Amino acid sequence: xxxxxxxxxxxxxxxxxxxxxxxxxxxxxxxxxxxxxxxxxxxxxxxxxxxxxxxxxxxxxxxxxxxxxxxxxxxxxxxxxxxxxxxxxxxxxxxxxxxxxxxxxxxxxxxxxxxxxxxxxxxxxxxxxxxxxxxxxxxxxxxxxxxxxxxxxxxxxxxxxxxxxxxxxxxxxxxxxxxxxxxxxxxxxxxxxxxxxxxxxxxxxxxxxxxxxxxxxxxxxxxxxxxxxxxxxxxxxxxxxxxxxxxxxxxxxxxxxxxxxxxxxxxxxxxxxxxxxxxxxxxxxxxxxxxxxxxxxxxxxxxxxxxxxxxxxxxxxxxxxxxxxxxxxxxxxxxxxxxxxxxxxxxxxxxxxxxxxxxxxxxxxxxxxxxxxxxxxxxxxxxxxxxxxxxxxxxxxxxxxxxxxxxxxxxxxxxxxxxxxxxxxx
Numbered sequence: 168x169x170x171x172x173x174x175x176x177x178x179x180x181x182x183x184x185x186x187x188x189x190x191x192x193x194x195x196x197x198x199x200x201x202x203x204x205x206x207x208x209x210x211x212x213x214x215x216x217x218x219x220x221x222x223x224x225x226x227x228x229x230x231x232x233x234x235x236x237x238x239x240x241x242x243x244x245x246x247x248x249x250x251x252x253x254x255x256x257x258x259x260x261x262x263x264x265x266x267x268x269x270x271x272x273x274x275x276x277x278x279x280x281x282x283x284x285x286x287x288x289x290x291x292x293x294x295x296x297x298x299x300x301x302x303x304x305x306x307x308x309x310x311x312x313x314x315x316x317x318x319x320x321x322x323x324x325x326x327x328x329x330x331x332x333x334x335x336x337x338x339x340x341x342x343x344x345x346x347x348x349x350x351x352x353x354x355x356x357x358x359x360x361x362x363x364x365x366x367x368x369x370x371x372x373x374x375x376x377x378x379x380x381x382x383x384x385x386x387x388x389x390x391x392x393x394x395x396x397x398x399x400x401x402x403x404x405x406x407x408x409x410x411x412x413x414x415x416x417x418x419x420x421x422x423x424x425x426x427x428x429x430x431x432x433x434x435x436x437x438x439x440x441x442x443x444x445x446x447x448x449x450x451x452x453x454x455x456x457x458x459x460x461x462x463x464x465x466x467x468x469x470x471x472x473x474x475x476x477x478x479x480x481x482x483x484x485x486x487x488x489x490x491x492x493x494x495x496x497x498x499x500x501x502x503x504x505x506x507x508x509x510x511x512x513x514x515x516x517x518x519x520x521x522x523x524x525x526x527x528x529x530x531x532x533x534x535x536x537x538x539x540x541x542x543x544x545x546x547x548x549x550x551x552x553x554x555x556x557x558x559x560x561x562x563x564x565x566x567x568x569x570x571x572x573x574x575x576x577x578x579x580x581x582x583x584x585x586x587x588x589x590x591x592x593x
Contacts, residue, residue, distance in 0.1 A: 285336025340527030447493025
């Protein structure tokens with residue numbers, strides 16, 4: 168499973184092709200290990216504002232044509248890009264992106280979705296007085312995340328990369344999940360009963376490193392297997408029925424280091440339950456301002472994820488109880504959708520009307536100013552090629568072009584977290 172063809176949607180005609188000539192490129196707003204995100208405006212003026220994700224065509228084609236086993240296990244970048252676009256075509260949900268157009272030139276490929284001026288949830292958290300959210304604010308964002316994940320799971324999609332940087336704040340203050348290149352498709356499943364409450368089991372500091380599918384061996388000694396083939400894990404000792412024993416599983420080793428679920432590290436196959444683990448890590452970070460299992464290196468972080476209980480400092484509260492149940496290491500005892508929505512923390516939440524709330528906790532000001540658009544524009548192909556190409560263009564370009572490229576990259580870095588390592592991917 169996980170093949171992009173399986174997600175083919177009949178609404179292809181609704182997604183128009185884009186050309187760089189019809190877009191006004193305002194600025195570069197983010198980058199990762201595979202490409203760059205640009206803020207663009209459709210049409211000559213007063214058009215819609217989109218986020219355009221652009222990837223160098225040569226990079227994905229090289230990996231798609233690779234014949235050695237390492238290239239195959241790299242997760243096939245071409246397949247991932249195709250999969251992400253096909254997933255976006257399926258979405259019809261208030262809290263998920265709408266695919267606005269697809270870009271393809273001789274040098275780059277990409278797609279456009281709605282731009283979120285509120286940036287991401289991590290940026291918003293850092294603006295808070297103590298870099299933490301109150302329980303009431305957490306409840307609102309958590310409820311929207313539950314609804315978004317519920318929708319994805321109904322489509323048979325495991326998100327696998329829930330983290331604050333992938334939770335964007337829309338113009339009206341509601342959230343939007345982005346970046347689905349690490350998602351996978353499994354058989355849809357029926358809801359399972361959640362296990363009864365368990366004793367709630369604390370933190371470290373935070374610096375994220377993406378566990379890339381390109382990493383065939385991780386320094387902690389866990390072998391990376393990027394196969395998305397169905398996998399059925401040997402049964403674990405548990406008093407609960409093993410829904411996992413009859414549900415298709417993925418064996419890929421992907422995610423973001425501090426958010427990875429125990430079953431992913433163990434390589435025994437994982438399913439939809441990994442998203443609920445990630446939600447627990449996100450809620451913990453919103454409450455305490457740090458992730459619960461971070462160590463001084465990847466080996467220690469994975470050790471903590473596998474063996475340490477989260478320190479839920481403070482008096483017992485419904486939120487702390489929910490986090491503890493989400494961060495249950497056995498995926499079969501981890502709380503599921505039914506238990507989450509019925510949990511005391513969400514008592515009184517009107518699930519059918521959350522997305523209609525007119526005044527979310529934070530409504531961002533628009534960051535787009537017509538007056539500030541660079542009249543010289545940005546050469547998207549040159550920009551992306553300069554960052555992700557072979558480097559030959561930089562060697563051959565002396566003078567003006569190289570200086571402009573350097574300025575663009577400096578501008579781009581202004582939008583990035585201080586340290587971007589090889590594991591950061593969109």
